[in-house]
Amino acid sequence: MKQYDVVIIGGGINGCGLLRDLALNGVAALLIDKGDFSSQTSQSSSKMLHGGIRYLENFDFGLIKEALEEKNLWLKLTPHLCYEREFYLPLYTYSKYTTWMLQAGLFIYDFLSHFQNKPHAMLNAEETIKTVPSIDPKGLKGAGKYFDGIVDDAKLTLECLYDALLEPGIEALSYHEVTSTHKVEDGYEVSFQSTLKLHKETVKAKYVVFTTGPFTDQLLPKLGIPWHPQLVLSKGIHLWLKEGSIKAKGSVVLTTKDNRVVFVIPQRGAILVGTTETPVDQDIFNIKATHNEVKYLLNVLQQYFPNANLTEASIISTFAGVRPLAKEEGHSHSLGKVSRHHKIYRPTSHSYVMIGGKYTTFRKMTQELAQEIVPRLGRRYKPNLTLNPLRQHSLIPTFGPKPELTLDLVKKIIETEKVTTFEDLIQRRLSLLENPQHLKSVMGIPAEDVKRLFNH
Ligand SMILES: Cc1cc2nc3c(=O)[nH]c(=O)nc-3n(C[C@H](O)[C@H](O)[C@H](O)COP(=O)(O)OP(=O)(O)OC[C@H]3O[C@@H](n4cnc5c(N)ncnc54)[C@H](O)[C@@H]3O)c2cc1C
Structure with missing residues (x-):
């Protein structure tokens, strides 16, 4: 043994x-x-390395500070897998935060990062519309801009x-x-x-x-x-929308009517939208987004981007995951x-x-x-x-220039990156979105030729 x-x-x-x-x-x-x-x-997270801007409301400063330190560490250690990106949090006449509250929150966020985050800024309505052309201008006061990390989880x-x-x-x-x-x-x-x-x-x-x-x-x-x-299990789903279906020069943070936040994050030639927070009533190994959950996210998007004409046809694919939250006696179960x-x-x-x-x-x-x-x-x-930096990088980096994919390169990826199935290759070694197109062609190579490599 x-x-x-x-x-x-x-x-x-x-x-x-x-x-x-x-x-x-x-x-x-x-x-x-x-x-x-x-x-x-x-692989089912919101793909953010972040302190968690919304945890400021819970005064969870210790966790935010630690997370911001870790975010800034990984941005330095693995620039091929993550990068810093601006996030815009729009403010409306009916928003629960005032301009002053938002500005104070963003200052604390930067402070907790020891000012390692790129500095926050406040935009007026006109500047916000220029940056996020799809945003609903009715009642818009402006937006707060801050920075967080995007990662290939x-x-x-x-x-x-x-x-x-x-x-x-x-x-x-x-x-x-x-x-x-x-x-x-x-x-x-x-x-x-x-x-x-x-x-x-x-x-x-x-x-x-x-x-x-x-x-x-x-x-x-x-x-x-x-x-x-x-554990307290909490399901969250995401949508991948077609590139350009929402016009925005950065990520957008939407506050929902039920007091949550939904992130809209352009990346990988698409737009990631999420997430939800619901109790779990399905097999958690094969968890999927339900029609109602997709509708919930589309409703939030339609509220903020009424002229973008977003429908189910704007969606490339969806995915779901379950947060394994640690139960705390006597604390909120929301x-x-x-x-x-x-x-x-x-x-x-x-x-x-x-x-x-x-x-x-x-x-x-x-x-x-x-x-x-x-x-x-x-x-x-x-x-x-x-x-110390990670010593063996994936042969196809997620962000930045990629080498041309050839069958020889696929063979090398399979050998060196512990790939067992076609799905492992597509989703996690090549970081491609779940898309029926990959059943025909994988980055220009006929899918049948790639699949043959797995017939061992
Ligand atoms: C919707 C959503 C959004 C999130 N967004 C963010 C975010 O943006 N930023 C952030 O910092 N965090 C985020 N999180 C949290 C983060 O994703 C999780 O905390 C983290 O991924 C948990 O990792 P894990 O290794 O504990 O669990 P997992 O990744 O689930 O790993 C557990 C593994 O155990 C294996 N396993 C189970 N049973 C067996 C068995 N019998 N034998 C062998 N193996 C077994 C499973 O196959 C699985 O691979 C998010 C979470 C969710 C759900």
């Missing part, structure tokens, strides 16, 4: 981030995911994994479902099986860590880990108000569970866990190693 110091279950941003930190600290670890790495929540996760795999003693298995854990004297035996082939295996680990996001509450009792439900802080549990002497938090702060969260585990393995924890 193979032996590891740590087995991590769940290869989203938290699992891959933790694997990297442990790997850089010389720990031997195996990461296992039921599907492709980063194919669940960590799936790829940053994958590049943390590739970086970890450069260290000795590190392995990762996708399309393997963990089916049981068995406590032994000095650790755990972990059994898993392939979801694609007839392969089953059991390995031994001194520590088992669950970074299974929204799946945690369902999974742990099945695996025999002592566990009471700790989904938008549930804290974005994370929690780490130790249900048994040799197991850990991490839930909650935000994508933006994953490095800080996983650091807290690595700092706990590494000394227990008799090693001194070095906290600064994760500040």
